[in-house]
Amino acid sequence: MARHLLRYGALAYLAALLLVPVGMIGYRTFEHGLAPVWEALSSEPARHALWMSLLVTVISVPVNVMFGVVTGLLLARRRMPLRGLVNLLIDLPFAMSPVVIGLALFVLYGRGGWIGDWLVAHGLQVLFALPGMVLATVFVSLPFVVREVVPVLEELGTEQEQAAEMLGSGPLRTFFSITLPALRWALVYGVVLSSARALGEYGAVSIVSGNVVGQTQTLPLYVEERFRNFDTTGSYSAGFLLAAISLAILAAMSLLNRRKEHR
Template identity: 55%
Template sequence: MAKYGLRALALAYLTFLLVVPVMLIGWRTFQNGLGPVLDSLTTPQAQSAFAVTLTVAFWTVLANTIFGVGTAILLVRRDFPGKRLLNAFIDLPMAVSPVVVGLALILVYGRFAPAGGWLESIGIQVIFSTPGMVMAAVFISLPLVVRAVIPVLEELGDDQEQAARTLGAGAWQTFRRITLPGIRWALAYGVVLCLARALGEYGAVAVVSGRLVEQTQTLTLFVEERFQNFDEPAAFAAATALALLAVVTLLLTKILRPKD
């Protein structure tokens, strides 16, 4: 009886916390048919929000893929002073509030900060523009690729890499032919997680974006702005689009997640 009780408790918890709210959003979205949904998602403001969201997500995934793989190889294959400290810092974004991250970026790269002021003097605006939003999203999703790749690298060992170097292969050739094929599925899993985090990020991006309509407004900010302005059809349509993206991402993570 105990195990059935735990199952019922878990199902009830998921139903009322997750399933019912999502189903309610879906029902409110399509209660007047498909036409209003398409009209809401094809406005210039909605299309701009989609474009900004995809742009930020693309650069976030690219940066964290390059940095994540490099950092994972460094932590697994090299010994150096401060290794344990670096390993601890990788998980810092999981403990820090996204709003704090956004505020920290403003203090460093804002117009009246030394670094931000110098960058603006040479024509590079970080805060209230795409670079600041990308930096915020990169920070928030930083550990995902690293933590997906490290266990696979440790399991693979470095015997094949050493053999390749003994036979005259260079560092890039060894990585491309030995390391990358061995970590490809773990890397794909980490990339999908990073993409999901970047698409749904709100807190840090909200602070550094300035919420400029049709300029720095992401899809999550679009949902909030439309709902606060009593445009419920647009808010629910965009929220449903985000939910569908989340479902697709979840399916991809289940497919790509390493079996062991």
């Protein structure tokens, strides 16, 4: 009896905490039918915000994949100096508020910053433009690929790679024929998690983007801007779209996990 009570109590708690709020967003979104939702999402600012979110994600995720693979190889295959410090820096986005990350980038790349004046003098704009938004997104989603890759590399060991090298395989051929195939599921999980984090990022991007409608506004920023302007249909519609994308990513994770277990 106590076991069932604990189980159903946990399910009820999760439902109240997660399912009910998301369900309310869905209800509020379609409260007046599909036409207002379509009108809100097909508007030029909404379409541009979605495009900007996808563009930032498409740029930042491959950067983190390359960084994650290289850093994972260094941590798992080499005697890396200051290994503890490197691990600490990788996990920093988990512990630090995204707003603080945005402020740090602003101090670094803004006018009067360490390299901000040099960038302005050479006509290079980082803040309030796509480069700053990508930098912020790369920073906040940096740990996911690394933390998926390192355990797999440590479990894999080096026996197969050493055998390939003894048979005359070069480093690049060994990597692409032995190491990379073994990392495929870790990379898939890292890409999915990084994409979800990049699409939903608000705090750091809000600092460095300027939140200019139709220029540097991502979909999370669009939700906040519409809500502040009392456009409930626009904010609920965009919020529901973000929730739907998140649920699709979660479903993809579950499907991939099942396929992995059946292999």
